Amino acid sequence: MFPKRISLICCVAFLFVTWNAILVLLLLGRSPQGEVQRGGSEKPTGDLVDDVIRIADAFELELKKQKDILNQILKHRPVWGLADRKGPKAVAPSRPVIPILVIACNRVTVRRCVDKLLQHRPSPELHPIIVSQDCGHAETAEAIRSYGDKVTHLRQPDxxxxxxxxxxxKFQGYYKISRHYRWALNQVFKNLSYSSVVVVEDDLEVAPDFFEYFRALQPLLKSDASLWCVSAWNDNGRDGYVDPGRADLLYRTDFFPGLGWMLLRELWEELEPKWPASFWDDWMRQPEQRRGRSCIRPEISRTLTFGRQGVSLGQFYDKYLRYIKLNTEFVPFTKLDLSYLKEAAYRENFEKEVYGAPVVTYEAVKRGQLTGTGPFRLQYSTKDSFKMLARNLGIMDDLKSGVPRTGYRGVVSFFSRGLRVYLAPPPGWSQYDPTWS
Structure with a gap:
């Protein structure tokens, strides 16, 4: 699309030059009244002069119209990456368009989701909002339509x-959700031709720096083949389990978090041909799809779910999800150095910190008897020991294809009584055991 826009500008510029040249030639060709032209030819008739003047006026009017069109084109320059050039060799930085895809069905409370997106959105051009609705629910459709041209309303036809x-x-709802996801992502990538998208569901509220977070991490997602998504969600992000002073802290995780996540077109081209009929999120967590890749997730969540009722019938909501802490501090991620998240450096530094930390007992963590500033390491060695420790410490204890929620190389990071604790496997960890599920 970008080369086409450049060609359009070149064409308009060429027309400017051409029309000005024609005008100059026409005006120079007009002889003053009463003179005889060289070579003895008679002076031009009054009719001819009038014709030339009319042609010149027409060109001048058309030139003004084309100038107005060019000004309209240039108004959209920030969207497709052109900036004012101070010199002939200046190169403008690209400003990628990252749409937000809202997956909706029959909740009129989609308004809460969309209202927050519109409130925090820095640019309508850089972040168009697409609401894809399934279910055919009339009240929800009316709620979406009420936003007019602030959002694009798509309706899943089947x-x-x-x-x-x-x-x-009894799982019909999960099948319909999976079908809807496939249709909606095809609209974004195939019909609308976007190169990336952030997916949220209609029961999510976003943080003030939600857009800043994803804009900063898109370049890393594109450049690091060991990543396959960026998520706004921390599964263990309840108040008291995160460091309130580190809203800027980000992690790599082997667990697919979802709940506000960004993917690239290339990943969708890989996944779409084998997209599952149901339970798409757990399918994403299988080794065949993850292929050893990680996601980025924050210390403090940039989304909050308010949808207790749904096809999952409130699973985990009352015990965990309703207590997730939503970030309120704006972090200027686009101005931070995020190179620490690159795979090689991150793995080395993470393992050094985890396995350099002193080993402590469950009783010491539970009773608040840790001494020092941390971090501390609490070790598990079996599936049962992990689940027992996680459950009693108040973090999520389920595993998907052997991967614990928020886990990176088997390690789960959380806060306990103001101190960092790593629930970790023994040194020398090599791979997940898919039977731990």
Missing amino acids: LSDVPVRPEHK
Whole structure:
């Protein structure tokens, strides 16, 4: 798309030069009234002079129209990466467009989600909001339509039940969600031709620096093949379990968090041909899809879920999700050095910190008897010991394909009574055990 816009500007510029040249030639060709032209030819008739003047006036009017068109084109220059050039060799930085895809169904409370997106959005051009609605729910559709041209409203056309095995009838909602995701992401990447997208669901509220977070991390996602997503969510991000003074702290994680996440077109081209009929998020967490790649996630979440009711029937909501801490401090991520998140450096520094920390007992952590400033390491060695420790310490204890929530190389980081604790496997960890699920 960018070369086409450049060609358009070149064409307009060429027309400017051409029309000005024609005007000059026409005006120079007009002889003053009463003179005889060289070579003895008679002076031009009054009709000819009038014709030339009319042509010149027409060109002048058309020139003004084209100038207005060019000004309109230039108004959109920031969107596709051109900036004012101070010299012939100046190169303008690109400003990628990152749309927000809101997955909606039958919640009129989608307003809360969209209102926060509009409130915190720094630019409508750089962050168009696309609301894709399934279910055909009239009140929800009206709520989305009420935003007018502030959002793009897409409607998933296939509202039929998905054929499933009899024992899966109770999971019909999960099948429809997976179908909707596939359709909506195809719209974004194939029909609208965006190169990346941030996916949120209609029951998420976003933080003030939500857009800043994803803009800063898109270049890293594009350049680091060991990453496959950026998420705004910390599964263990409840108040008291995160460092309130480190809103800028980011992690790599082997667990796919979802709940406000960015992916690239290239990843969708990889996943779409084998997209599952249901339970798409757990499918994403399987080794065949993850392929050893990680996501970026924050210390303090940039999304908060307010949707207790849904197809999951509030699973985990009352115990964990309703207490997730939403960041309120704006962090200028685009101005920070995020190179520490690159794979080689991150792994080395992370393992050095985790396995350089003193080993402590569960009782010491639980009773608040840790001495020192931390961090501390609490070790597990089996699936059962992990689940027992996690459950009793108040962090999420479930595993997907052997990967604990927020885990990186088997390590789960959390805060306990104001101190950093790493729940970690023994030194020498090499891989996850998919049977730990």
